[in-house]
Amino acid sequence: MSVTIPEGARVVFGRPELLLDRTTHYCPGCGHGVVHRLVAEVLGELGLGPRTIAVAPVGCAVFAYEYLGVDFVEAPHGRAPAVATGIRRVRPEAFVLTYQGDGDLAAIGTGEIVHAAARGELLTAVFVNNGIYGMTGGQMAPTTLLGQRSTSTPLGREASLHGYPVPMTEMLAVLPGVAYAARGSVADSVAIGRTKRYLRRACEVQLEGRGFAIVEVISNCPVGWGMTPQASIERLKEVVATAYPPGVIVDRTASAPAAPAPAAGATAAGGAAPGEPDAPAER
Ligand SMILES: Cc1ncc(C[n+]2csc(CCOP(=O)(O)OP(=O)(O)O)c2C)c(N)n1
Ligand code: SF4
Ligand SMILES: [Mg+2]
Secondary structure (H helix, E strand, O other), rough: OOOOOOOOOOOOOOOOEEOOOOOOOOOOOOOOOHHHHHHHHHHHHOOHHHHEEEEEEHHHHHHOOOOOOOEEOOOOOHHHHOOOHHHHHHHOOOEEEEEEHHHHHHHHHHHHHHHHHHOOOOOEEEEOOOEEOOOOOOOOOOOOOOOOOOOOOOOOOOOHHHHOOOOOHHHOOOOOOOOEEEEEOOOOHHHHHHHHHHHHHHHHHHHHHOEEEEEEEEOOOHHHOOOOOOHHHHHHHHHHHOOOOOEEEEEEEEEEEEEOOOOOOOOOOOOOOOOOOOOOOOO
């Protein structure tokens, strides 16, 4: 839909070019749409649209290729990092991005993400953690919090029966191949702005050839959580962000050797400056 801007008016907010003008299949209030928008903004600002090959997940974001104006490959459930590795091998000039939910990345695809990270694959991984299997009807995921009700834990997740939640990004961050790992949130505009900075930095890390970069985004699933969109945002802020605190988890880019991909050139400054609250100590 094209909009005529009146003469003299200044545009302060608009749809990023890489976010396509499509009717969404997401439920009202779902966080996936916010993450799509941030990915579209960052890829556009870095001029990466034409050289991006993204890998779509299985999960509610399976139709990510309908909304983002970049080339996509659809991976089987959990296999996005393996498919992305293949793309990286045969198309070294491409910018390669994966997008996965928590069931996809932290359950069926645990092996793929761990080994892609361990190899230090030059990938930018976007990991949308809504703490549940949204697409299949709200079953427990590895990330489901203790006490959280789901269709497969109707009385709430109990450690003695279902085990403990898996802090996937912290686990990946101990691997030396991981150049950058951060966790953002879609809870409010401040958190969303910070998440965009993390995503931008994770893209730059690939452009600089420094290694594997991942941004987890804690997100809401109002339908799977059985809540209104507003209540789900409150839960995201009050409960989920306590269990999975946002911030930069590891940043090894100062010590990681730079080996830019052949066609790299669209790098820009960004990320947390030393001394900023979300700047981590190097581990
Ligand atoms: C090999 C295989 N196993 C299981 C499924 C069923 N399945 C589809 S989506 C999904 C979970 C999705 O959860 P998540 O990755 O957290 O994405 P969300 O929908 O919450 O965004 C599962 C188990 C499948 N499609 N393929
Ligand atoms: S089920 Fe949850 S994750 Fe899936 S579209 Fe609906 S709100 Fe979003
Ligand atoms: Mg999920």
